[in-house]
Amino acid sequence: MANQNNENSGLGCGVFAIIMGGIFAAIGKGWGFVLLLLGVAVVIASVYLAHQDKAAKEKERKYKERHDQNTSRLFELQEKRAGKSSISVTVTTGDNADYRYNIKGINYCGIDDSMLGDFIGTARALKSNSHDPYAIGIYRGNKRVGFLPGGNKELHTKIMSVGGSVNTDGYIAKSNDGERTFYYGKVNLLGI
Numbered sequence: 001m002a003n004q005n006n007e008n009s010g011l012g013c014g015v016f017a018i019i020m021g022g023i024f025a026a027i028g029k030g031w032g033f034v035l036l037l038l039g040v041a042v043v044i045a046s047v048y049l050a051h052q053d054k055a056a057k058e059k060e061r062k063y064k065e066r067h068d069q070n071t072s073r074l075f076e077l078q079e080k081r082a083g084k085s086s087i088s089v090t091v092t093t094g095d096n097a098d099y100r101y102n103i104k105g106i107n108y109c110g111i112d113d114s115m116l117g118d119f120i121g122t123a124r125a126l127k128s129n130s131h132d133p134y135a136i137g138i139y140r141g142n143k144r145v146g147f148l149p150g151g152n153k154e155l156h157t158k159i160m161s162v163g164g165s166v167n168t169d170g171y172i173a174k175s176n177d178g179e180r181t182f183y184y185g186k187v188n189l190l191g192i
Helices: 004-025 030-081 153-161
Strands: 115-123 134-139 145-148 163-178 181-190
Touching: 004 030, 115 153, 115 181, 134 153, 134 163
Parallel strands: none
Antiparallel strands: 115 134, 115 163, 134 145, 163 181
16 A cells, blocks of 8 residues: 555656646746656656556465465375375276376476476376377476376376366486486376
């Protein structure tokens, strides 16, 4: 509220200076033109500062919204880890019995060490993938970090039935076999 009052005061002073400068310039006072220019500068500065303040508030609002979403996802993750069931779909790939899926293709997704560690993300049932008609991409934010093991029609159908995307929790790690460095990870699906 104080910022709004300051912006209005600056704008009001600028307009007043423009009016007075215009009057004094009209009656032949040389400094009236200077006052007119000063008023224009104050108005421009007030409008610029108001725009900057609005942009900063919008950025803060978006940050808080993302923070609230992440807090909500972490709460869901804690509930899941406390014993609530994860996903009620048979694992058709045979990778693991507790719905802990290996993330495949990480090394081909262009990730780097900044993506290492635990993450909250999404699993998206992809509609057109020439290699696997039942492809499910794993995303961290908007960045695809890999895929679930291929050919899982039942899981793909289940994710499509809830809008095509579900929340995930997982991790990405890095290893070195002596000759090359590679990334690997696992992920759980939440909320189905």
